[in-house]
Amino acid sequence: MRQDFMDKLFSLLMIVFAITSGIVAFQYSYESSYFPRLLSAFIATVALLLLIRLRSSSNTREGDVVDGAKDQLIAGFSVFTGIALYAFGIQIINFELSTIIFIAGFAFYLGYRNLLIICGVSLGVTVLLYGIFFEFLAVSRPESLFLQ
DSSP states (O other), X not given: OOHXXXXXXXXXXXXXXXXXXXXXXXXXXXXXXXXXXXXXXXHHHHHHXXXXXXXXXXXXXXXXXXXXXXXXXXXXXXXXXXXXXXXXXXXXXXXXXXXXXXHHHHHHHTTOOOHHHHHHHHHHHHHHHHIIIIIISOOOXXXXXXXX
16 A cells, blocks of 8 residues: 555544544533543644545555565564563663663664763653653552652
């Protein structure tokens, strides 16, 4: 199948998913469904922007075929393995240290080699996530085996 067709199909499926999850989220009280409502709106917006970009791009070729299926499978496996290791790391070490290692590792995997930028971004994102979830939204921190 052509890549642009698959991208458009994915975008449409994400819009349907966002609308469906938004409908479900609006059936609950505002206090308990604030975050799911925002998440549904965000997913719908990003999927709609992707669909608009795909429809308006003029450089798509009619015969585009997905190339490098083996490379795509390896990349997908790497991402899912990294996420699984991150979830395992949260349970063993703790959220903060696992998040720093995860973001730094994937930044390096994606080709960034400036250690100052990698450290700054991983620390900054971790602090931002900590502030949003544990301080602002008052979500309880996940328990870990070693560091509390």
